Each structure stands twice: as C-alpha cells, then as structure tokens.
Amino acid sequence: MRLTCAGAARTVTGSCHHLELDGSQLLVDCGLFQGGADLEALNRQPFPFDPAALDAVLVTHGHLDHVGRLPLLVKRGYRGPIHCTAATAAVAKVILRDAAKLQEEDHERALRKALRAGRAHELPGPLFDSDDAEAAIARFAPLEMERPLGLPARVEARFRHAGHVLGSAYVELTTPDGRITFSGDLGNRESSLHPPAVTPDETDVLVVEATYADRTHPSRADTEARFEEVLMRSFARGGNVLIPSFALERAQMVLALLKRAMGSGAVPRRPVFLDSPMATRMTRLYQSAVHDFLPEVAAELERGDDPFEPPGLTYTVSTEESKRINAVEGGAVIIAGSGMMTGGRILHHLKHNLWRSEASLVIVGYQARGTLGRALQDGAQRVRVFGEEIKVNAQVDTITGFSAHADHDDLLAFIEPARAGTVVLVHAEPEAMDAFAPQLTQRGMRVVTPALAEPVTF
Ligand SMILES: [Zn+2]
Known part of the structure; x- marks a missing residue:
C-alpha cells in the first residue's frame, strides 16, 4: 500500500491522507489548511491524486481542518460517498455551511476592494461557495461506530470512538495487504465530557496525530x-x-x-x-x-x-x-x-x-x-x-x-497496544514530532514523518 499525506504533514492543519491499495484508492479526511497566508495558499493547490478516481472517502470528525476541503474535492470531480459517523455528519454540516458563508463574505469584501483598484479581473473566486458545501454534504453516508463497512477491493473499514469531540472516530482499515489505522484526532483522557479513545486492535501501520506529543496536560x-x-x-x-x-x-x-x-x-x-x-x-x-x-x-x-x-x-x-x-x-x-x-x-x-x-x-x-x-x-x-x-x-x-487533544501519555497509551511495525506521525509541528519519534523508535517501531505529498510505501 502507498500513503500520501496531502495535508497535516509536518504541520497541524489540512488533514488529508490518500491511500492507494491494489485495485482501490481511499481518502481519510479532507481538511482545510489554516493559520496564515502561506498555509492557506495550499488550499488552492491541486490534490496530489485524482478526486474522480477515489473509491471512498472516510472522515474522522467535523473540525474544519479535517473536513474543510470536502467541497473542493467534490467540485474537482469526486462522486462517491463520504463515510462518517452520524454525529460527525451533523457537526460537519454546521461547520461547512459556516465556512462557505465566510468564504463568500471574504470574497465579496476582496472584490469591492479589487473593483476600486481596477483589479477585479485578477481576483480568484472564493475557494468554495454554499453550493459546493451542499454538494459535499449531500454525499455524507453515516455509519455507526464499530460497524464494519465493506469497501471495494476487499477492504473493510471500521470507525472507533476517539474521544476528541462529538462524533469523533478513528478509522481502522483491514485490507488484503494488511491493516492500517488512522487515529484522526485523539481526545484528552482527562476530558470532563468524553470517554477516552477505545484501545486499538493490533495493526501493521498506524497513522497517528502528534499535536501535543511533547506535552503533559494537568489532571x-x-x-x-x-x-x-x-x-x-x-x-x-x-x-x-x-x-x-x-x-x-x-x-x-x-x-x-x-x-x-x-x-x-x-x-x-x-x-x-x-x-x-x-x-x-x-x-x-x-x-x-x-x-x-x-x-x-x-x-x-x-x-x-x-x-x-x-x-x-x-x-x-x-x-x-x-x-x-x-x-x-x-x-x-x-x-x-x-x-x-x-x-x-x-x-x-x-x-x-x-x-x-x-x-x-x-x-x-x-x-x-x-x-x-x-x-x-x-x-x-x-x-x-x-x-x-x-x-x-x-x-x-x-x-x-x-485541551481536546491527547497529550504525550495519552498518545503512548493509544500507540503501544496497536503494536504497529510502522508509525506515521502527522498533525504536529516538527518540534513535537522530533521529540516524540525517538521514544517510539526505542520501542522497536519504525517511525515516518512524511513531507507534504511525499508518498510512503509499506
Ligand atoms: Zn480536531
């Protein structure tokens, strides 16, 4: 299998992971890059895969940095289902409609300025509009936690409770080439609302967020x-x-x-x-x-x-x-x-x-x-x-x-039982990953921190 991170690669936002298997292509999350003009410019770049060639999209939770490019994905040709939990679909609807409205308002403001400057023809359109958001929302296909979902090429997907926000799940994909598990965002085990993530089953490859891998939250x-x-x-x-x-x-x-x-x-x-x-x-x-x-x-x-x-x-x-x-x-x-x-x-x-x-x-x-x-x-x-x-x-x-995110100890408590041969660290700044990676290597895991759009083969 071949994994390409089209976001959240040595940075926190823009989660979007493309998986190429023998005979099928899947995407896990399709989030927006956020946090400054340089990162936001990446949202306008083409995806490093053909959206029309994807067999399925799976979404871990409704945060904008995990769902914000779904309207673009559909606009650029994706025609399949967007699988997520029912609660995530409900959350993502609110988030995407709000984001589309903001995109439209920002564009109108920029357009008024550009008109006054005589540069309206140079202004790109909004990243996506309300119609694009609705087109993505119409593709949501809710799935219960823990219920196996059959996908093309004998792949089975399962959402499991991640404890991060309402509806949040991690995704376990069992394929003929082995198992790969995507953590999405994992919750803080000391949350006053959500129970901790369900302990993962053993997996071959674990793609795991490391936002606060270098931190310990108070109790x-x-x-x-x-x-x-x-x-x-x-x-x-x-x-x-x-x-x-x-x-x-x-x-x-x-x-x-x-x-x-x-x-x-x-x-x-x-x-x-x-x-x-x-x-x-x-x-x-x-x-x-x-x-x-x-x-x-x-x-x-x-x-x-x-x-x-x-x-x-x-x-x-x-x-x-x-x-x-x-x-x-x-x-x-x-x-x-x-x-x-x-x-x-x-x-x-x-x-x-x-x-x-x-x-x-x-x-x-x-x-x-x-x-x-x-x-x-x-x-x-x-x-x-x-x-x-x-x-x-x-x-x-x-x-x-x-914090709604796992800290150092929460991450280890999730990673160790998964007994993955390879751990792919995503959704973190390089400092957090670089501090954490040696601790996993010491435990006998191969650790990869791929760059944006750099394919990794397992
Ligand atoms: Zn999140």
Missing part, C-alpha cells in the same frame, strides 16, 4: 478545581466574566462545568449567556447525543437533566440581543466566539468590558501567535478592538487543562 480534577477558583475570584471582583470559546466541544465543556459548579453550590449562581449562534447549534447536537459521553454525563441526559444548561442560561440569537448584553453589569458570564478573539461577538464584549477593573477574561482555549487572544494572554496593557484603543484593566486568567 481533570486540577483543571476543574482551577476553573472554580478562577470563577470565584472573578465573581468577587463584581464585573462580567468573559469566556471566549470555540463553538464545538469547548463551549459545551464550559457550560457543563458551570452547571456542575453552580448546581453544587461550589460557586454562586449568575446569569450565563451563550452568545454564539454556532455554539448554540453545536450545543443542540450535544444535547441530542448520548453515546459519546462519560457515563455521568450520559446519565444526566437520559434523566432529562440537561448537563449543558446551567441555571440562568440564555441563548442569544440575534445581534440585537447580543448587544443588549452590553448593558448587563455585575457578574454575568458571557461565552462567545471566536475562540482566539480574532472575530465574532466576543469582540464587542471585549470592547465594553476589558477597560473595567471589575471585569474578568477567562481564557480556556489555545491562542495562536499573532491573535488578539494571544496578546491578552501574554499580558498586553493596551489592545485595539474594532480600531479603537482599549486599556486592559480586567483580570486575565488562563486555564490550560481544557
């Missing part, structure tokens, strides 16, 4: 205790508490922990606003699932005691409702996107609260270099929001334990 107990401690301190200051959050997994985690902390009396009850239409849609999906959760979370859902609705929760839908929250003073919790504070409704909450010494900003997610979130996390005294200078008087706290 779940420490993270939850720190969250409560930060909330207590923030409430004592008397102002609003802003929690910028990703829409998928992180927002639901924060809601669940708020519910537990307020429900048990560990922290006082305060009004909570989920001010993100996308996070609201994702929360609805979490509320309608039961199979993906830790037993205590599933039990609450089955009892009808919604684990994602703290007392006093308001879902704000319209922009007007969102703006009305600005009038709230004195201790409301506001959860809004975007997670790295690069856009979205969190910006107007930052503008109205950062200058207040009684307000608090609680950072619960990764902040990439160059983002407003990172500047605030690093202690910036003054920032610009909507072009306006804002003095930062609010308290800024970071809680590091909320």
Whole structure:
C-alpha cells in the first residue's frame, strides 16, 4: 500500500491522507489548511491524486481542518460517498455551511476592494461557495461506530470512538495487504465530557496525530478545581466574566462545568449567556447525543437533566440581543466566539468590558501567535478592538487543562497496544514530532514523518 499525506504533514492543519491499495484508492479526511497566508495558499493547490478516481472517502470528525476541503474535492470531480459517523455528519454540516458563508463574505469584501483598484479581473473566486458545501454534504453516508463497512477491493473499514469531540472516530482499515489505522484526532483522557479513545486492535501501520506529543496536560480534577477558583475570584471582583470559546466541544465543556459548579453550590449562581449562534447549534447536537459521553454525563441526559444548561442560561440569537448584553453589569458570564478573539461577538464584549477593573477574561482555549487572544494572554496593557484603543484593566486568567487533544501519555497509551511495525506521525509541528519519534523508535517501531505529498510505501 502507498500513503500520501496531502495535508497535516509536518504541520497541524489540512488533514488529508490518500491511500492507494491494489485495485482501490481511499481518502481519510479532507481538511482545510489554516493559520496564515502561506498555509492557506495550499488550499488552492491541486490534490496530489485524482478526486474522480477515489473509491471512498472516510472522515474522522467535523473540525474544519479535517473536513474543510470536502467541497473542493467534490467540485474537482469526486462522486462517491463520504463515510462518517452520524454525529460527525451533523457537526460537519454546521461547520461547512459556516465556512462557505465566510468564504463568500471574504470574497465579496476582496472584490469591492479589487473593483476600486481596477483589479477585479485578477481576483480568484472564493475557494468554495454554499453550493459546493451542499454538494459535499449531500454525499455524507453515516455509519455507526464499530460497524464494519465493506469497501471495494476487499477492504473493510471500521470507525472507533476517539474521544476528541462529538462524533469523533478513528478509522481502522483491514485490507488484503494488511491493516492500517488512522487515529484522526485523539481526545484528552482527562476530558470532563468524553470517554477516552477505545484501545486499538493490533495493526501493521498506524497513522497517528502528534499535536501535543511533547506535552503533559494537568489532571481533570486540577483543571476543574482551577476553573472554580478562577470563577470565584472573578465573581468577587463584581464585573462580567468573559469566556471566549470555540463553538464545538469547548463551549459545551464550559457550560457543563458551570452547571456542575453552580448546581453544587461550589460557586454562586449568575446569569450565563451563550452568545454564539454556532455554539448554540453545536450545543443542540450535544444535547441530542448520548453515546459519546462519560457515563455521568450520559446519565444526566437520559434523566432529562440537561448537563449543558446551567441555571440562568440564555441563548442569544440575534445581534440585537447580543448587544443588549452590553448593558448587563455585575457578574454575568458571557461565552462567545471566536475562540482566539480574532472575530465574532466576543469582540464587542471585549470592547465594553476589558477597560473595567471589575471585569474578568477567562481564557480556556489555545491562542495562536499573532491573535488578539494571544496578546491578552501574554499580558498586553493596551489592545485595539474594532480600531479603537482599549486599556486592559480586567483580570486575565488562563486555564490550560481544557485541551481536546491527547497529550504525550495519552498518545503512548493509544500507540503501544496497536503494536504497529510502522508509525506515521502527522498533525504536529516538527518540534513535537522530533521529540516524540525517538521514544517510539526505542520501542522497536519504525517511525515516518512524511513531507507534504511525499508518498510512503509499506
Ligand atoms: Zn480536531
């Protein structure tokens, strides 16, 4: 078999793995490159395979860096099914529709500029539009976890629980040439929501993410205790508490922990606003699932005691409702996107609260270099929001334990039982891989870290 990584090769985003077997071609994930102009330019490059020649596509989970190029794949000729779990199909629908809308809006903005500059003819079209997204969505073919799926050339596929986000799975492919397992993204074993990944069966080749292979996350107990401690301190200051959050997994985690902390009396009850239409849609999906959760979370859902609705929760839908929250003073919790504070409704909450010494900003997610979130996390005294200078008087706290990704020990706990002869490391920066690879070599595994579009034969 021959594997070509058309993304997430010595970088984190753009997961897209092409597998050529005797008589068939498969693709696992088809994600968008994200994080700066150089990486994003790769999205416009042709795929290093012919989309029309693929027999099937399998998708591990709904994050944009795993599904974001599916519309392009279909636009460029793919006509087969896109297999994924039902929950992943539901998540990916929301993500792809939102991404298409953003592509269209960005393009319209660029077009207005280009028209004024007399350069409209030089401007490429949007990467994909809503019609392209719908064409990809129409190809989703949901498959239950653990149920074997027969594919051409006597290949059998199986999705297995990965513990990363709602619906996330890893993919095991049993072929006449041996078994190859693709981890997708693996969850943090200390998650407060999702159970750990199912232990993999033995495999010949393991293609595994290594995002945090050089890190150890704090324990779940420490993270939850720190969250409560930060909330207590923030409430004592008397102002609003802003929690910028990703829409998928992180927002639901924060809601669940708020519910537990307020429900048990560990922290006082305060009004909570989920001010993100996308996070609201994702929360609805979490509320309608039961199979993906830790037993205590599933039990609450089955009892009808919604684990994602703290007392006093308001879902704000319209922009007007969102703006009305600005009038709230004195201790409301506001959860809004975007997670790295690069856009979205969190910006107007930052503008109205950062200058207040009684307000608090609680950072619960990764902040990439160059983002407003990172500047605030690093202690910036003054920032610009909507072009306006804002003095930062609010308290800024970071809680590091909320990662949805496996850390070093989680990865080893997944890799060792798979007893793979060859391990292909993907979805990580070179530093994380280079630190991790020797540890696998010591354990007798052959380790490969392929470059983009560089084929590896097994
Ligand atoms: Zn992911």
